[in-house]
Amino acid sequence: MSTDTPTSEHPLAAVAPPTAPPSRRRRSLLPILGILVSVVALAGVVWWATKQEAPTFPSTAGQISALIGAIGLYALATVVRAERWERLLKDEGATPKRVDMYMLTVIGYMGNNVLPARAGDAIRVFLAAPRANASKRTVVGTLVAERLLDVAVLLVLFVAVGYGLLGEVGGNSVELIAVLAVGGAVAAAVGWRLISNNEKVHGALAPIASATLGLRKAHHGARLLVMTLLIWAIETGVWMATGAAVGFNMGVIEGLYMVALASVFSMIPSGPGYAGTQDAAVATGVKALGGTGGTAVSYMLMLRFVIVVPITILGLILLVARYGGIKNLRAARAEARS
Template sequence: MSEQKKKRNLWKTLPGFVISAFFLWRTLTGIHFKTIQSIRFVDRWWFAALAIALITGYTLRVYRWWLMLRASGAPGFGVCARVLLTSFAANNVLPFRIGDFLRVFGYAEELGSSSSSILGTVILERLLDMFMLLSFLTAAVATSTHVLTFPMFGHDVRILSFALPVLAVVTLGVAAFLLFARQMETLVRGLVGALPAGRLVDKAESWILLAFDSVKKLSLTAKLMLLFTSLGAWFCEGIIFVAASRVMGLVVGARGPWLALSLSNLSYLIPSSPGAIGTFEYFCKLGMVSQGGKPDLAAVYGLLVHVIVLLTITVAGGIAFFMHRAGRARVIARADRAEVASERKTPVRN
């Protein structure tokens, strides 16, 4: 990589780190050392509930992705699990969502599917995740007795005022992808036909149509299973937030952990450093404070939850990646040794 390209990449990633630093500063402001010293883990059996929820939730995510790819000839569940965990780990430590890029382009041959089909699954995955998070957020905010706001440019913005319209748009997106793929395909063809012909337009049309094609292959039962597994995965994620609050003895209303779940994970939409460091903690704290949590304890809580989830998934993905690489290296080494042995046994003819 040239020096000039390295500098360009640095300037592209720098704003994200600045944003993360800002939100991390806002989160940690007001935390006193005495508060950290006073923290005691209570109800430790909730650690077991947390671990079970973490394993179950990510197993459901793997199953959901395997279900999407199965129509395109996906390999076994284990291969999908390794690739998905590896991509999550890469997203947590590398900029520009490199993990998604690897899924779409780097592992297409290994997954036995085209890059465009995998791209369709990633888009659908994101839509389903946003749909579930916004549904949890809207339900919690709409039933809350408090008017939830967050500061933006010196003004207090009501969370419900933007959650409802965004939820409506995402719901339409999910419906279009799952239920009306054929109609959307016709619409895309018509729109592209009205544009001037060109290589870029033709390539974009091809990718979009192939993405819709990957969804059209799914049966109605499979589509319903995608919705149920998405709900199950995010419910398990919510249990992680509930369990962490119980372990810390953090006294908040019943909606607190669910608001923290929704807001912190939606904060991934804000450009920031890999892993959404800073934004995750800030919006997690915001959700807990809105339901009566003490700001300093809520900040520590946000850090705890993020470390647990981020570290676990990154380590799991890293182990999966390196174990696979080591296994491939052993297979190649055995093949090389077998080839050398075969050459030695072959008689040389004059």
């Protein structure tokens, strides 16, 4: 499969006016909205944190071991994510190298942690397409399939754990989320049916939808679903180990609830690294599970360290050492805006 060219991505580029079209200006509002949401949410979390007792950090051998274990588990989850992405690309006829999938997954998470509007995904598309002999739209389609797999598993976890097992901890929100999930699935099915009847639109979106539609194949879809379940099982271990590192011990059910709750909050548009929104979810979850305010702040800070700092540092090193450095960050961002 050949990679996209500027002409194939923008067939009308030669006659486009020099000013940005309205649709591009509208799209640019989403990152601004996300940053505003993060600023407001983060300000609220910081204000709340200043009213709590001082946080504590790992000090005993057991707590330090738990922290190291949390970082190791997060690395393992990242490996499984890379393997899942490789399977999605190969099913679309691409020829990715496993080493690139591992490195670009790390780089993508680094980009999401330091850039707004999940720009790490744009970096993955920009760097993966030529190396996997795939079009950019095909790579985008695999990322969409990844997201849908994650959302499906997390919503089921949130509803099942929050409502069926933890009862009142989930509140009435689980019913609303279940209704919204069903409504979203119905809307997506109806939308695809309408798109498939429009030959021009269908031709443009078919490469993006292909990876998701490919999940209907029993063996392929089941394998990716199992991989997704494994990813979130490992992620739950990350959250549990991080809790143990600050003296907030959780069982599997509580760990699943925290992961699902934070992931639902992360669906809200926000700035880099889900700043503010994920922190609010952590504070809400810890308090709901009986933790103190100081414990919530300690857990929040330590979790941020585990899931942001190591992968961001490693991603920057890999980007500079193997993929052309910061100039490719700028190129990917320009590509995402176009």
